[in-house]
Amino acid sequence: MVSVTPHFFNLIDPVDFNCPIRKQVIPSKSEGVIQAWEDTDPVGEESSMVTPGLVHRYPDRVLFLVTDRCGSYCRYCTRSRLVSNAQGYGFHPNFENCLAYIKSNTSIRDVLLSGGDPLLLSDEKISYLLSELASISHVEFVRIGSRLPVFLPQRITSSLLNSLKSHSNLWMSIHVNHPKECTNELKDACHKLASSGIPLGNQSVLLKGINDDAKTMKSLIHRLLMMKVKPYYLYQCDLVPGSSHLRTSVTKGIEIIRELRGSTTGYAIPQFVIDAPGGGGKIPINPNYVKKSTNGLWVLENFEGKTFEYPSD
Numbered sequence: 001m002v003s004v005t006p007h008f009f010n011l012i013d014p015v016d017f018n019c020p021i022r023k024q025v026i027p028s029k030s031e032g033v034i035q036a037w038e039d040t041d042p043v044g045e046e047s048s049m050v051t052p053g054l055v056h057r058y059p060d061r062v063l064f065l066v067t068d069r070c071g072s073y074c075r076y077c078t079r080s081r082l083v084s085n086a087q088g089y090g091f092h093p094n095f096e097n098c099l100a101y102i103k104s105n106t107s108i109r110d111v112l113l114s115g116g117d118p119l120l121l122s123d124e125k126i127s128y129l130l131s132e133l134a135s136i137s138h139v140e141f142v143r144i145g146s147r148l149p150v151f152l153p154q155r156i157t158s159s160l161l162n163s164l165k166s167h168s169n170l171w172m173s174i175h176v177n178h179p180k181e182c183t184n185e186l187k188d189a190c191h192k193l194a195s196s197g198i199p200l201g202n203q204s205v206l207l208k209g210i211n212d213d214a215k216t217m218k219s220l221i222h223r224l225l226m227m228k229v230k231p232y233y234l235y236q237c238d239l240v241p242g243s244s245h246l247r248t249s250v251t252k253g254i255e256i257i258r259e260l261r262g263s264t265t266g267y268a269i270p271q272f273v274i275d276a277p278g279g280g281g282k283i284p285i286n287p288n289y290v291k292k293s294t295n296g297l298w299v300l301e302n303f304e305g306k307t308f309e310y311p312s313d
């Protein structure tokens with residue numbers, strides 16, 4: 001399925017075939033290359049789907065997929081098996097069943113609304129879901145994962161902000177991959193959300209030829225900080241069928257993180273993670289700064305490659 005909002009489409013450079021915006025949303029013939037280890041359910045969500053729409057993998061939090069629609073369809077989408085229904089998945093989340101499951105499981109303290117994009121629902125539906133969650137005393141923390149501030153910044157209307165404002169435990173994760181996406185419109189949308197008391201994080205996907213170099217990544221995370229957005233995760237690209245042309249090596253990702261550490265604000269540095277195939281969840285991947293630990297001595301390497309010792313078990 002191809003669908004791109006006019007706002008995002010207008011960011012495409014018409015004369016640059018390698019435009020980082022183009023590559024995210026316009027199909028390429030490389031998508032015909034399918035690798036043996038690629039999987040339509042690359043992070044094993046189906047086996048943890050407790051009721052249609054609700055993925056319960058970690059004991060204390062759930063992923064609540066509220067729709068299969070998105071503002072634009074990313075070529076590397078983890079959930080391409082179900083978004084847009086292009087593959088005939090027939091995704092129909094039953095809100096009442098999902099809410100009932102959350103209500104009856106007192107260990108769930110964190111609910112992540114995702115999809116598809118939750119902000120494509122009407123203000124009324126969003127308010128309904130947030131109010132229902134607010135009425136469950138064990139739910140302490142609610143997040144909306146949305147790329148609409150990036151795809152359709154005009155969705156951040158004053159009426160939406162008014163309904164979000166009343167929820168004091170609400171955070172939002174947006175998804176920006178390249179500094180070109182950091183338009184004035186996105187900045188305004190983020191500032192409005194932040195002014196409404198919603199802390200913002202960003203989740204980027206490491207993508208070949210799009211953001212897989214330290215210079216681009218540094219420019220992106222600096223822009224994010226200026227928009228009041230904390231870079232949260234940098235994902236190694238999931239093993240989505242037909243996405244190998246967009247995947248970068250894990251080694252490259254580690255190198256980028258190493259280059260950022262020590263050369264920019266700590267707040268700006270996202271955690272690099274691999275969402276493990278087979279449903280293992282997110283696993284942090286870090287440069288190895290701890291060289292060895294023998295006889296109660298930790299040998300630590302700093303950002304300049306110098307070593308320091310710290311005595312401890």
Ligand SMILES: *Cc1c(COP(=O)(O)O)cnc(C)c1O
Nearest residue numbers: 055056057058061062063112282
């Ligand atoms: C990413 C994810 C979460 C949230 O994980 P955090 O590390 O808290 O951001 C919860 N459930 C599932 C299934 C997820 O994939």
